[in-house]
Amino acid sequence: MAVVIGLGVAGSAAVSAQATAGSVFGRAPAGQAVTAKSNISGLTRHVKADAKGRYNISALPVGVYTVTMGEDGGAMQRQLNVPVTVGRGSKVDFSCPQDQCAASNQ
Template sequence: MNIIKKYEVNRHQKHGFRFASKLMSALAVGAFGAMAFSAAHAQDTDSKIVGKAPTDGATITAHSDTGTTRHGTANSKGRYTLSSLRPGTYVVSLEKDGKTLASLPGVPLFVGVASEVDFACDNDQCTASLAR
């Protein structure tokens, strides 16, 4: 009879250990899933402005109605990206040597969607356009 009681205790202990292991695994998977969801969700809270601009050392500046400002320059292919911008309305300007060559007000930014602003310069005249 002692043998049977000893077996029952071990069987209950094993059952409890299995239950605890499964519970801990489920909690760990849930916690990692929640962290992954939070990280993916955090990426969807900003936007960017992309476009074409002259590669002659001009600076592209985006200034929001809430005070956020970002600066960038075009790469060797004439492409630029201003990232980590909050949704809102921006004025995007092309500047060189402290002078504004072209400016485009009212550029809208929405969560997770990039706006494209292209600059073109012929001689001393520069223009900006919003690509749709």
């Protein structure tokens, strides 16, 4: 019985965490680093765009973020005041050279 109750509590904690988060997704040049930084808490998350130029930064706490694309901490492009809401994704696309976000070998 204790195991069943423990699993129920663990499951509800996972659902609760998902219910308070959102994401930022979009397109960027393949391999480029994309960073989401909370304007309030300073929380920062990084990912790299995949070979098709897609990225997704998930499990972001609700708030307003600055999303940047660039290498070695240098922002090449920046999108300000991106809202992250519960259970939703905010799309932020970055421009790609010659409108090609996918890697040249794809």
